[in-house]
Amino acid sequence: MTSYQTLQHVKSLSRQKAHVIQSDAEALQIASQLAAQFEQNAVQRDRERILPFEEIEAYSQSGLWAITVPKIYGGAEVSSLTIAKIIALMSGVDGSIGQIPQNHFYALEVLRNTGTEQQKQRLYAEILAGARLGNALAEFKTKSAAQKTASIRKTDQGVSIVNGEKFYCTGSLFAHRIPTLVTDEQEHEFLAFIPSDSKGVEKIDDWYGFGQKTTGSGTVKFHQVKVVSEDVIPFDQAFLQPTLVGPFAQLMHAAIEVGIARAAFEETLIRVRQARPWIDSGVDSATQDPLTLYELGRVAADVRASEVLLKQAAQSIDLARPQPDADNIARASIDVAKVRAHSSETALKAASKLIELAGSRGSQRKDGLDRFWRNARVHTLHDAARWKYYFIGQYVLNGILPPRRGTL
CATH class of the missing domain: 1.10.540.10 (Acyl-CoA dehydrogenase/oxidase, N-terminal domain)
Incomplete structure (x- = not known):
């Protein structure tokens, strides 16, 4: 399209x-x-x-x-x-x-x-x-993810001009406005809520990831796009002081993985009831296969643990919201990091075990069982779970507060 x-x-x-x-x-x-x-x-x-x-x-x-x-x-x-x-x-x-x-x-x-x-x-x-917001935050062609080249420049006519190119613009194909991360001459960052039908906005459906295939996460280009000041808000200020912007963003990412994990596990229960027992198990039903039961028990424990961690993280955010400060924002961030790291591993494990325990029948394209693993694998690439564990360790052992940026 x-x-x-x-x-x-x-x-x-x-x-x-x-x-x-x-x-x-x-x-x-x-x-x-x-x-x-x-x-x-x-x-x-x-x-x-x-x-x-x-x-x-x-x-x-x-x-x-x-x-x-x-x-x-x-x-x-x-x-x-x-x-x-x-x-x-x-x-x-x-x-x-x-x-x-x-x-x-x-x-x-x-x-x-x-x-x-x-x-x-x-x-x-x-x-x-009923308006929907997309996003144009990430850039694909810079040397590091921290670098941003999309710019906003004021004109004498009282409007600003946005130029740049963004990738992984999830939801922008469906959006009425596209909040776009831009930088001015002083390197201050802003979020410009640009109407998607503005002259100079080009939305390209070129997201070809093997998972999360229909998120609309393609490219958005901005060619001399005019933006009124009323549609531009500060972005970097959201991280200069203790706010819930970062942990709230990560909570939603964790929820995506928890949801995939739970659904994959529930599908596994259905498929095991339809599967044949392994030839060496000595039982008449796959539901009585001892090693299948062992694997199911492990996945069940992990999925439930991720759900409990998700609830705890959400409650930490809500507790901090009335009066956010450095300490309660750090606690919320760490609680979110715990579920984000755990859910990444759980979603991948649950989705993989689904196909394994379903047997050879689980590989049939018509059933689409592989979509759970593909979606989990692609989504978990947003942030590295290994860095979540690092910041958790720094906090619990050395009392070092985690970064406020939205990656934790």
Whole structure:
């Protein structure tokens, strides 16, 4: 699909005012209903790489993309635990759909911390009405991930000009605005909430990862794009002081992996009941195979441990939110790092054991069992689990606070 076709597809979707969710309980109920709907064609979407335009429209119109909007602006302001549960649920039925709104919520968290009152009122109102945010944060052609070349420059006409190229722009093919990380002449970083139909914005569907295939994580190019000051908020300031921007972002990543792990394990139970026992087991059913039971027990323990760690991390974030300071933000970051590291390993293990314990039948393309491993393997590449363990060790042994940037 070309960038022009993508834009026309987004425009063709209805922009009726979205439902406004009022509570955590309502959000979880709606998410459960939608997850059942999204599961129906998940294997086909993955196999044929069918981008989920209609599903994402239904997702945002349901009101679920506005549930982090603070109550004072008309939103439900649900708990971090509710957000984690919903993302895990969606990721279990379709890893791509689970990941797509992650950067949407991330941008809203930056807005919460560094936006002006006027910006919050305007952008939150758009989100409550059903607007979707993508992202253009990462760059592919720099020497290191820390380097950014996309620029923003003020003009004499009172607007700014954005130029640059971004990659791994998850969700941008479905977005109405694309929050874009840019740098000015003084090397200060900003997040520009650029309308996706702005002149000079080019969205390219060129994401060809072997997993998370339909996240829309391709390239976005900006050619002399005009941006008004009302759409630009500080970005680096979100990390100069203790905020929840980093741990909240990582919590959502962990939830994606926890959801994949749980779904892979539940699928394993179904497949083992259908499998034949190993010839040397001496039993009549695979459900009685002692080594199969051993492997299932190990995966069950790991999946549950990841879920418990996810709950603990979400609660740490919510405890820190009223009065964030260096200490409680560090504790929240470390709790999130624990689940992020553990869930990365658990998702890969659970997804691999699914295929192993299903036997040779588990390799059939029509069943798409490999999608759990492929999605987990690609998503876990966002951040290295080995560095999570390093910072956890530094904190518990030496009392060194973890970095505030969004990688922990």
